[in-house]
Amino acid sequence: MADEVSVVSCLFCRIVAGEVPSTVVLETDRVLAFRDIAPAAPTHVLVVPKEHHEDLAALVAADPAYVGQVMAAVVEVARLEGLVGGYRVVTNTGEDSGRTVFHLHVHVLGGASLGLVAG
Ligand code: AMP
Ligand code: ZN
Numbered sequence: 001m002a003d004e005v006s007v008v009s010c011l012f013c014r015i016v017a018g019e020v021p022s023t024v025v026l027e028t029d030r031v032l033a034f035r036d037i038a039p040a041a042p043t044h045v046l047v048v049p050k051e052h053h054e055d056l057a058a059l060v061a062a063d064p065a066y067v068g069q070v071m072a073a074v075v076e077v078a079r080l081e082g083l084v085g086g087y088r089v090v091t092n093t094g095e096d097s098g099r100t101v102f103h104l105h106v107h108v109l110g111g112a113s114l115g116l117v118a119g
Helices: 004-009 011-016 056-062 064-080
Strands: 024-027 031-035 043-049 087-090 106-110
Antiparallel strands (some): 043 106, 087 106
16 A cells, blocks of 8 residues: 555546546446556556555555455456457556556456557
8 A cells, every 4th residue: 555645646546536537347346447548459448456556566465365356357347348359468567567657457458459459
């Protein structure tokens, strides 16, 4: 869990709180899935824990069972979106990944052959 200041300013915490609009695909008690604002594939959904955790390593350290809830939501999003041909799951971690939002999010990409689509 990050300190209070970063949670207050965190974009995805603000989406979870409804302070920033998003197109919600799935909501459970602990997980929110919404459409990426700049889709890199025909279907591009972000799955986030509602609680602020900076990245996958932070969530594993804090609450490993929560990872299972996030990944179950990923599979449910793929089902809801009809990604029967397959899909790609990506979570960027650390500086080298080039990530831009410091609240764990799992990209679910599909709806096309993804060979040439950046993850
Ligand atoms: P990453 O590069 O892994 O940190 O991915 C961050 C993702 O968040 C990018 O794919 C952005 O397009 C997406 N994003 C940024 N702002 C928003 C927003 N307000 N609503 C939905 N997706 C967003
Ligand atoms: Zn956050």
